[in-house]
Amino acid sequence: MTSHLDQVQSFCASQRWFGEKGHDVHVEAVATSTWLSDADAWPAVRIGFVYCAGPPGAESPIRVYQLPLSYHRAPVENLGHALVGEWTEPDLGDTEVWVYDALHDKEATPYWLDGLTHGRNLDGLEFHPVQAPEGSIEVPEDAQSLVLTVEQSNTSLVFSDVALLKVFRRLEPGSNPGVEIESALTEAGSELVPEVLGSARGRWPRAGGGTDSGELAMMTAFQKNATDGWTFATSSVRDLYAEADLHAEEVGGDFAAESHRLGASTAQVHSELAKALGTDIWEPAKLVEHANAMRRRLDKAAAAIPELARYADGLARAFDALAAYDQPVTVQRIHGDFHLGQVLRTIDGWKLIDFEGEPAKSLVERRALDTEVKDIAGMLRSFDYAARSLLADHQGDQQIAYRAAEWVTRNQQAFCDGYAEAAGSDPREQSVLLNAFLADKVIYETLYEARNRPSWLMIPLSAAAQLAEH
Numbered sequence: 074m075t076s077h078l079d080q081v082q083s084f085c086a087s088q089r090w091f092g093e094k095g096h097d098v099h100v101e102a103v104a105t106s107t108w109l110s111d112a113d114a115w116p117a118v119r120i121g122f123v124y125c126a127g128p129p130g131a132e133s134p135i136r137v138y139q140l141p142l143s144y145h146r147a148p149v150e151n152l153g154h155a156l157v158g159e160w161t162e163p164d165l166g167d168t169e170v171w172v173y174d175a176l177h178d179k180e181a182t183p184y185w186l187d188g189l190t191h192g193r194n195l196d197g198l199e200f201h202p203v204q205a206p207e208g209s210i211e212v213p214e215d216a217q218s219l220v221l222t223v224e225q226s227n228t229s230l231v232f233s234d235v236a237l238l239k240v241f242r243r244l245e246p247g248s249n250p251g252v253e254i255e256s257a258l259t260e261a262g263s264e265l266v267p268e269v270l271g272s273a274r275g276r277w278p279r280a281g282g283g284t285d286s287g288e289l290a291m292m293t294a295f296q297k298n299a300t301d302g303w304t305f306a307t308s309s310v311r312d313l314y315a316e317a318d319l320h321a322e323e324v325g326g327d328f329a330a331e332s333h334r335l336g337a338s339t340a341q342v343h344s345e346l347a348k349a350l351g352t353d354i355w356e357p358a359k360l361v362e363h364a365n366a367m368r369r370r371l372d373k374a375a376a377a378i379p380e381l382a383r384y385a386d387g388l389a390r391a392f393d394a395l396a397a398y399d400q401p402v403t404v405q406r407i408h409g410d411f412h413l414g415q416v417l418r419t420i421d422g423w424k425l426i427d428f429e430g431e432p433a434k435s436l437v438e439r440r441a442l443d444t445e446v447k448d449i450a451g452m453l454r455s456f457d458y459a460a461r462s463l464l465a466d467h468q469g470d471q472q473i474a475y476r477a478a479e480w481v482t483r484n485q486q487a488f489c490d491g492y493a494e495a496a497g498s499d500p501r502e503q504s505v506l507l508n509a510f511l512a513d514k515v516i517y518e519t520l521y522e523a524r525n526r527p528s529w530l531m532i533p534l535s536a537a538a539q540l541a542e543h
């Protein structure tokens with residue numbers, strides 16, 4: 074039989090949440106938590122912590138992934154897709170066991186719901202229910218779980234269409250910014266994020282000795298019947314391309330009113346975040362540091378992606394302007410990786426989700442204060458993505474390309490108008506900051522697409538060409 078580490082490695086490698094694509098990696102060890110299940114209960118359930126090393130030669134630190142495990146004494150017919158492996162388990166009396174990703178196992182997931190409902194405190198695992206405000210959501214104790222099938226970096230379970238449990242896969246010690254921010258906004262009474270219902274923290278052995286601790290999962294109110302912003306916006310673009318002789322404002326699926334509302338909701342969340350978690354000031358010297366960091370990211374990306382290199386001088390002008398900016402800038406906690414996939418249109422309006430920041434950044438960077446302009450730039454880029462991602466089917470069609478550009482401008486302007494009305498100041502007036510963050514985001518996206526979706530590389534590259542002309 075293959076060793077149990079090899080089986081864990083093959084399973085992880087086949088999972089969307091495993092962030093180790095594109096390089097050689099090996100699973101060095103698997104540690105486990107205390108049992109969530111009672112002694113002698115089957116399936117036996119606990120959390121696995123998977124330690125990954127590599128690529129060979131690179132001095133990257135060990136990465137830890139969370140893999141909840143359910144152990145059965147016989148194979149479970151409908152769980153084949155979640156089978157991690159089959160081995161003899163010393164911690165279960167040397168029994169032969171079939172081990173599954175517990176998040177897919179309806180016999181195992183009630184332990185998470187029970188832990189959160191009753192605030193269980195097990196050795197090394199603490200479940201924290203959030204005090205539910207009056208009239209707020211109650212999750213039935215016998216609620217069944219369903220794994221969400223959307224593309225995501227973590228794994229989310231929906232309990233009875235009422236609550237969503239997001240189980241973090243890549244673990245880092247310290248406060249998870251998503252839990253921190255969404256809890257702070259919930260406590261402040263915000264209606265613009267799904268209400269946080271609870272979270273789970275845990276301890277795991279640190280590679281090299283000691284113990285680390287951090288958030289393992291967060292439960293929020295499930296937004297039944299919501300549409301994510303990307304699906305909503307791209308259906309508007311599809312409508313427009315189907316009627317290429319009409320302007321964006323003339324087709325049924327015009328999105329500008331939604332973009333306007335989204336701008337206003339974004340401004341309101343920024344204001345709530347500033348109130349709840351405070352602000353600071355970046356003096357001009359700090360802006361020089363940021364401009365230099367942006368410049369370094371550009372140099373690195375241009376060295377890796379030759380098609381970007383030709384726009385490097387043009388893009389760098391935006392960073393030079395930032396370095397020369399002589400006004401102090403107010404900074405605060407922000408979303409950090411804001412795009413149309415991070416907003417949900419519910420019947421009560423837009424709600425913002427996933428405040429974890431850019432996945433590849435360290436926790437310290439993701440928790441740092443920044444300017445709201447970074448989020449605004451992120452969303453403006455996303456409108457461009459929505460229109461261009463559907464252009465592939467209309468290559469060479471000038472009429473559609475023209476309509477696409479019109480849609481982007483119309484929705485970017487509507488978003489900024491909505492933002493300006495709610496915030497009392499117009500982000501377009503901060504053009505030095507906005508241009509620098511737009512250029513920085515385009516560089517980030519170029520690297521992201523080169524690594525993850527090469528067929529979409531043209532989207533940020535076309536934007537780089539436009540920005541470089543500025």
Ligand SMILES: Nc1ncnc2c1ncn2[C@@H]1O[C@H](COP(=O)(O)OP(=O)(O)O)[C@@H](O)[C@H]1O
Nearest residue numbers: 223225226227237267293294295296301426427
């Ligand atoms: N509270 C919620 N209610 C309904 N759907 C949600 C909720 N939170 C997330 N989703 C859905 O799950 C998707 C992935 O969520 P996200 O938090 O971005 O996951 P990840 O960080 O793992 O990528 C979202 O695009 C949305 O469709």
Ligand SMILES: O=P(O)(O)O[C@H]1O[C@H](CO)[C@@H](O[C@H]2O[C@H](CO)[C@@H](O)[C@H](O)[C@H]2O)[C@H](O)[C@H]1O
Nearest residue numbers: 226410412413414431432451454455458518521
């Ligand atoms: O949602 P994540 O936090 O995992 O963000 C990463 O993946 C995003 C893609 O899903 C990526 O966003 C880019 O593509 C989007 C369309 O798929 C587009 O709307 C965004 O504007 C664009 O940046 C994001 O950058 C990345 O961090």
